[in-house]
Amino acid sequence: MFASKIRHQKSNMEKSDKIIVGISLGDANGIGIEIILKTFQDKRMFDFCTPVLFGSNKVVSFHKKALNLNNSVHGIQSLDKVVHGKLNLISIGKDEFKIDLGKATTEGGKFALKSLSSALEALKKNEIDVLLTAPINKDNIQSKEFHFPGHTEYLEENLDGKSLMILMTDELRIGLITGHIPVANISASITPELITEKVNIMEQSLKQDFNISKPKIAILGLNPHCGDKGVIGKEDDEIIRPTIQKIKETGKLVFGPYAADGFFGSKTYKQFDGVLAMYHDQGLAPFKALSFGNGVNFTAGLNKVRTSPDHGTGFDIAGKNKANTTSFEEALFSSLKIFRNRKEYIELESNRLQSK
Template sequence: MDKTDKIIVGISIGDLNGIGVEVILKTFEDKRMLDFCTPVLFGATKAISYHKKALNLETPVHGITAINQINHNKINVLNIWKEEVKIELGKATKESGNFAFKSLEASVEHLKENKIDVLVTAPINKENIQSEFFKTPGHTEYLEEKLEGNSLMILMTDELRIGLITGHIPIAKVAETITPDLIKSKVDTMYNSLKQDFGINKPKIAVLSLNPHCGDNGIIGKEDDDIIKPTLTEIADSGKLVFGPYAADGFFGSETYKQFDGVLATYHDQGLAPFKALSFGKGVNFTAGLSHVRTSPDHGTGYDIAGKNQANSSSFKEALFTAIQVYKSRKDYKELTQNPLKVR
């Protein structure tokens, strides 16, 4: 592969007091990773060097001050700040949140301008990153504000893809938020993503129920009968292979999820609790439905093990490979559908 043809992977380095930099450095300890992509870390070489010394890691990095200076044979660090940063491994501080935002903001701007091909984000702390510039509950909502499209958080492995109809909202607001239009929107986003991002020609999607036992005919809630079931019937009548609602407990306990290309949970923990029980440390968070590709590992800042050289880089590495694969699949899909064969 010509080095200039390699996919440029932008990486926001996340909370500097967490394990983000550690899993990034460990991912690229193997020099063969540079055969797959050209990494660009958005941060500062001094901050990266601090982590290398604290963790006794020797992964070499190459400092640059502009994106056009990237070296396709090295791990590039785009210096976007010059200030000294007080790094306190394992602590949630306002300073580490501020610099996590600086990294994210710069990386997203470069993504929008197509100066990088894909974005992989290291974990942030959703509380200390809050400011006048970041007022969303997390990465997904921020990216939807900045990029074109309707976002859908999908947690995925090779065997399981779980999307969320509602994301980072209080449980008390879930029922009132789930409407026919929202269900249709999220099904469409997952359906289109499975086709263009994963090459599945006729995706099969399951939708989970909101209430226990699908509401037991209205005894434990009417939302499944009154909202979810008729909406899924309408979607299925349009030709999409959409099924449900399924009671979440039996759905995962019986491994029914293996019969579907994608699953839509009605709320955050309904989807993420079983996903992480089945796949923690191997999963990837993919933001479907946006104009550009973004992934992240399935774990958080890991303050409890920060600086101890105990973090596992498997999920970050999977996030990197997933971003590359989705980028390629999306490119292939675009080429295939731009000039379809005409039926005479």
């Protein structure tokens, strides 16, 4: 799969078209730096993108030594000094702290936030083209600056647009109507307005980010068996079905609600370009059962492209040279493809409007 991805990416780019990928390093004590370094040991990567790490040479060097890796890392003082064909690193400061692999520490969280916020600022200034984020620990990263349940909400606060978390592989894209909220709050959060908003975001993303002109979207029900006509809950009949019908009347290809168990068990998802789940685990549990380690987390709906691997910090294997790079590689390839698709879509739409 890896080699075919490279061939496909090369066939869709010119040699001079080097996308600058800004990479936040995640928790300093996790596997983020390991999967980054391992990925860019393959020098073919530099043929079609230019990576920039936001971090510390000392932290990266520590991981290189612990993992016995021999990557050459090129330090730069500013982003206008990026060198194509190199693994660039721009310093986020000289804070000294003890790296304690495999442990969630305050220092590890501070480093993750500094790396993320620095990369985000560069993204907002167009100094990098896309953002690729290594995993954070959602507990130790909390601070006055970061008071969010995850990357998605933080990025929505700092970029333009409304976000939609999409977990994706080549054959499955699952978005979430509600995201990182307590289960007790899910039912009250699901409104016609929210469902409509998320459908609109997914449809637009499928068009501009994935080149699907007439996307078909499936919507899952909330209750078991979609409520069984009110026996197991009324939300499906009173909120979800009427909303789907109203959306259909606008011309969008939206279908459902579908009971999640049968929908995934029968592989009905293969008939759709995108799927919207009502809540986090309804979408992510089957997604990870089907594709864990190969999936990508994409933040749709914002004015900038951000992807990440579908796994966490991996504290249990940090420093043991056991981390699998596949999901990170897929996230990298996805960011490049989405960036190009979106650029082409914007140009086509601009030409279409000018011709009117």
